[in-house]
Amino acid sequence: MSSITASRALAPVGTAGKLFAFGLDVMRGMFRRPFQMREFIQQAWFIASVTIIPTALVAIPFGAVIALQVGGLIKQFGAQSFTGSAAVLAVVREAGPIATSLLIAGAAGSAIAADLGARKIREELDAMMVLGIDPIQRLVVPRVLACMLVAFFLNGLVSVVGVSGGYVFNVVLQDGTPGSYIASFTALAQLPDLWQGMLKALVFGVIAAVVACYKGMNAAGGPKGVGDAVNESVVVTFMLLFIVNFVMSAIYFQLVPPKTG
């Protein structure tokens, strides 16, 4: 009895370990030749096509809501001239990578998990292994790299669209001064903010793709198993992303001192 409870309690640890081991396998696979260029380009194109428009549409209200929140608050302090700077800080440091990762996980991750899950239950992955081809190298590595690439560029997209959304909102609706919005950009924000945003996007892209591939490749029990795999992959990715985001932000603040206006 006690052994059953123990094994049940330890099951999540085992799963976490397997996921980590899978991640290491993927890392190793990245350096194995031949590199699957075709698959990589196809996947990058596919992921970009399912994420670009939703990302842009999410980024606009994101920028606007920050402008709304910060704008109201900052007015009370009488520091309207810093509205632009606050928007840049919020969007580039946090909102950009998070919005990117949510879309990568939600749109690309679910598609990857469903695709690999369907292949798994149709025995396609087994067939591939039997044909002497490692599915990690052939299918997973291109997907992970494609996710990283697209996340990197999406992060740039979110930053631009979010900041412009904030600008429009601030200038048109809150009667902010266009010049001071733009002029204050660099008051609080600094270049390392952008680098850490990009780095975050890359890491989130890896996590989303690795979790989605892991869940998809371990789907079991017919079509229902595929649905479960997709569901789990999105939930697990979201949880991991928020934890990792917090850790990376904390480390960043330790490493890079905040700029004082």
Next chain:
Amino acid sequence: MGVEIKVEHLSKSFGKQLIWGDVTLTVPAGEICVMLGPSGTGKSVFLKTLIGLLKPDQGSILIEGTDIATCSEKDLYEIRKLFGVLFQDGAMFGSMNLYDNVAFPLREHTKKSESEIHEIVMEKMDLVGLLGAEDKLPGEISGGMRKRAGLARALVLDPEIVLFDEPDSGLDPVRTAFLNQLIVDLNAQIDATFLIVTHDINTARTVPDNIGLLYHRHLAMFGPREMLLSSEEPVVRQFLNAQRVGPIGMSEEKDADELAAEKDQELPPLPPIPLQLDPSNGMPRRSQRPPGEWCRENGVTPPPGSFNENMSMAVGG
């Protein structure tokens, strides 16, 4: 010329559930073997263990001196190039058309030019009767066609060992007969080692050189076709003749009461042993033995009417 598969003391369980234990057999090089067993006795698990998709708990599988059960991942991928496997549903890659599916192993593993690939692919497609369907996607064709396409893909690298996972499930009797003939012809042509997992009795009775029977978590019997077809062993006899009387029940093995109730029932006589399927060019295969040879050598009298040319194919006849 085919490769021998030597399986020793193999055991596999999922959690606490033993699938089968202590399986020892040798699949002789270049011969056709059939692995039989009631549904759910782990025949497919056995097949997947042979190609290293599942790790056995104990025992070894020796192929050309490499133990599949313990060798490294790298050796495993290397040794798998000797294999061609036909999966139950064909396992075609859904995103590629049939041509690309069949060409896939060639493109991945060889440096052949596209025109050479085209030649080989067309030859194999012709072999399985799928010429003209190259541009179809696996989702657009019937299960039987998928299966034949899977066979074409399994054969494209000229394997030394071909494994078939229920080649006849979901096929009509005519297609099954054609497929069986194809299997025999292929064996005559490429001399590879064939292992067929099935529960189609007709296939088991007429195609193979050797038969194995998995039952009740162990290998009940493995040996030449005539040995099993003339066997009086209750399980073998019941299964190979599709009878209700015997130790195999509807869900699992029968319990003592049921067996006691059956004790006095007269077992139907063993049906005659049919002739083995000949290759369509009439030349016997290299591993084929003359009909009745095993029975004569071992002093076993085959059931009356055996090895008759015009015997009906029907089971239990």
